[in-house]
Amino acid sequence: MDTTHKESLVEKAKAYQQKGDLANAEIFFSEALSNDPNSVETLSNLGMLYLMKGNAQQAIDSWQKALSLDPENLESLSNLGFICTQIQDFQNALIYLEKASKVAPERDDIGLQIAQIKTHFGQYDEAKGILKPFLDSEPLSQNSYLMMAQLELLTNNSAGAKSNLEQLLKKDPNLVEAMINLASILETEGKAEDAHNYLTQAAQKAPFHFQANLELGRFLGQNGQAEEGLTYLKKAVQIQPGDWGIHVHLGNTYQEIGDFDNTIKSYKKALSINPDDLGTRQNLSRVMSRFVPPWHLRMLADHERNDAFEQAIEKAIKAESVALDIGTGSGLLAMMAAKHGAQKVYACEQSKYIAEAAKENIGKNGYAEKIQLFQAKSTQLTAENLNPKPNIIVAEIFDSGLLGEHAVPSFRHALESLCEEGTKVIPKAAEVKGKLLHAPKSSSVNPITKISGFDLSGFDQFRVPEEYITQNLSEITHEFCSDEFKILDVDFEKLWPAMAPNQCRRFDISVEVTDNKPIHGIAFWFTLFMDDSIMLSSAPGRKDNHWGQAVSFFNQPIIGSSGQKLKVTVNYTDTKIWFEDPQLV
Numbered sequence: 001m002d003t004t005h006k007e008s009l010v011e012k013a014k015a016y017q018q019k020g021d022l023a024n025a026e027i028f029f030s031e032a033l034s035n036d037p038n039s040v041e042t043l044s045n046l047g048m049l050y051l052m053k054g055n056a057q058q059a060i061d062s063w064q065k066a067l068s069l070d071p072e073n074l075e076s077l078s079n080l081g082f083i084c085t086q087i088q089d090f091q092n093a094l095i096y097l098e099k100a101s102k103v104a105p106e107r108d109d110i111g112l113q114i115a116q117i118k119t120h121f122g123q124y125d126e127a128k129g130i131l132k133p134f135l136d137s138e139p140l141s142q143n144s145y146l147m148m149a150q151l152e153l154l155t156n157n158s159a160g161a162k163s164n165l166e167q168l169l170k171k172d173p174n175l176v177e178a179m180i181n182l183a184s185i186l187e188t189e190g191k192a193e194d195a196h197n198y199l200t201q202a203a204q205k206a207p208f209h210f211q212a213n214l215e216l217g218r219f220l221g222q223n224g225q226a227e228e229g230l231t232y233l234k235k236a237v238q239i240q241p242g243d244w245g246i247h248v249h250l251g252n253t254y255q256e257i258g259d260f261d262n263t264i265k266s267y268k269k270a271l272s273i274n275p276d277d278l279g280t281r282q283n284l285s286r287v288m289s290r291f292v293p294p295w296h297l298r299m300l301a302d303h304e305r306n307d308a309f310e311q312a313i314e315k316a317i318k319a320e321s322v323a324l325d326i327g328t329g330s331g332l333l334a335m336m337a338a339k340h341g342a343q344k345v346y347a348c349e350q351s352k353y354i355a356e357a358a359k360e361n362i363g364k365n366g367y368a369e370k371i372q373l374f375q376a377k378s379t380q381l382t383a384e385n386l387n388p389k390p391n392i393i394v395a396e397i398f399d400s401g402l403l404g405e406h407a408v409p410s411f412r413h414a415l416e417s418l419c420e421e422g423t424k425v426i427p428k429a430a431e432v433k434g435k436l437l438h439a440p441k442s443s444s445v446n447p448i449t450k451i452s453g454f455d456l457s458g459f460d461q462f463r464v465p466e467e468y469i470t471q472n473l474s475e476i477t478h479e480f481c482s483d484e485f486k487i488l489d490v491d492f493e494k495l496w497p498a499m500a501p502n503q504c505r506r507f508d509i510s511v512e513v514t515d516n517k518p519i520h521g522i523a524f525w526f527t528l529f530m531d532d533s534i535m536l537s538s539a540p541g542r543k544d545n546h547w548g549q550a551v552s553f554f555n556q557p558i559i560g561s562s563g564q565k566l567k568v569t570v571n572y573t574d575t576k577i578w579f580e581d582p583q584l585v
């Protein structure tokens with residue numbers, strides 16, 4: 001056989017392999033093999049080529065053939081050991097690797113693989129025994145030290161682990177992996193300052209080392225220096241953007257500084273890389289839930305509310321209807337309008353994340369064509385945004401006290417600036433009614449005075465005395481001290497003129513007291529007139545009423561008696577209702 005020719009074929013094949021031209025490499029290796037089918041070297045090389053091409057079985061066959069010709073062929077033994085480890089056939093991996101180690105006892109990479117498999121089987125002492133000779137070998141086997149330290153930790157010997165790492169650092173003072181591992185042990189032992197020093201050293205010695213930046217950033221984030229931590233974490237992301245863990249740490253650190261937009265972005269990125277990370281999924285939901293108040297879900301479960309809106313929408317929508325849903329939330333009312341035949345629907349939502357979810361819902365339900373969604377406050381929209389002009393508004397932007405979610409200014413702007421003349425509003429009107437309230441327990445924190453014999457008035461600063469609170473009356477001890485009385489009527493289609501910012505309207509009402517108990521305030525609620533016949537109320541007694549009621553507490557309880565009249569001044573602006581000067585007359 002022409003050996004020169006054979007060598008040149010193998011050399012050519014190797015050159016192609018190095019360039020990444022695997023097809024040509026295979027042609028030349030195969031030719032070399034057909035010239036000399038018993039060449040262990042060619043078989044061994046061909047095995048690696050097959051592996052690079054992703055054909056593991058052909059690689060195994062090639063190396064096994066090489067071993068049948070030369071049972072001590074080191075490359076075939078170690079490669080078979082490697083591939084068996086990869087496919088988790090640890091028993092066979094050990095057989096090949098132990099044979100390889102006998103042929104080349106000085107090869108620390110083979111020893112490390114054997115130690116790793118032993119560790120996998122929980123045979124820590126055997127693993128240590130295998131690594132021990134490499135600790136004194138030349139050149140320095142850093143990985144043997146690092147793994148030995150890991151084994152010491154696994155056997156609860158953190159002193160041993162530290163000593164291994166310190167020895168390693170003496171031999172190679174620039175080895176950042178040793179610093180990082182040492183810092184991790186010190187941090188677990190509560191020695192934060194020492195850990196910090198090692199991590200800082202690591203990041204200084206290797207400014208582009210992924211793990212060094214990640215660990216220092218994470219450490220700072222968890223130890224009150226989140227802003228500084230972010231600098232290192234951002235660097236780590238630049239070095240290895242595809243690492244899922246770094247995005248989790250970034251998310252955690254952004255959360256520390258209250259940057260929830262970036263927290264969400266980072267967690268979403270982490271999940272796009274590793275969708276199985278349950279912890280991050282839960283963290284993401286927790287952060288997202290900050291943007292959707294808990295009442296939003298209770299509201300969607302208020303089916304009487306949903307049905308009242310849908311009935312009114314179904315009745316009102318005609319083929320020529322162009323609807324505007326102000327504050328679309330999940331997209332529900334906009335989709336109802338689309339479903340019942342509106343030619344076009346505009347929906348707007350001021351909250352970014354809620355708007356994104358609405359978009360998803362609208363798409364899922366097949367209304368993406370018909371509903372045009374704006375992530376904006378309705379008052380930011382202009383007539384140019386909406387063509388054709390809306391001729392019907394559907395909106396549920398009411399809080400327990402009716403006006404607090406800015407329904408009046410939002411409707412006024414839409415009617416004056418966005419819609420056709422004569423636009424209908426669903427609901428078309430509302431009335432606010434209330435009753436005098438005796439609520440002894442709740443009144444003890446409105447204002448807060450003595451609780452369990454202690455003066456807790458220092459806590460009163462957390463209350464807004466002028467504002468009503470939202471309270472489901474069925475949940476508190478209470479009695480009414482009057483019949484129901486009217487407080488306010490609002491016609492959403494013909495609103496009162498806008499008031500100046502510090503202006504309010506006021507009028508007095510006189511209410512007959514029907515009980516002798518102390519009167520602590522006024523509870524009030526509303527009825528929405530969806531149209532001339534469909535109504536929806538937030539008065540006490542309706543099950544699943546997500547609004548609850550509004551309660552305004554007086555500064556002092558009023559001790560009246562049945563038959564007396566209580567005069568009170570009702571104040572209202574575009575966005576709130578409150579009461580002043582309650583007096584028995």
Ligand SMILES: C[S@@+](CC[C@H](N)C(=O)[O-])C[C@H]1O[C@@H](n2cnc3c(N)ncnc32)[C@H](O)[C@@H]1O
Pocket residue numbers: 299300326327328329330331332333348349350351354376377378379395396397398405406410
């Ligand atoms: C009470 S929820 C109602 C959601 C949805 N329409 C429904 O009925 O299920 C009100 C939503 O409107 C949004 N919102 C309130 N006023 C708004 C306005 N003027 N422009 C845009 N969004 C508004 C809030 O962010 C909230 O998501």
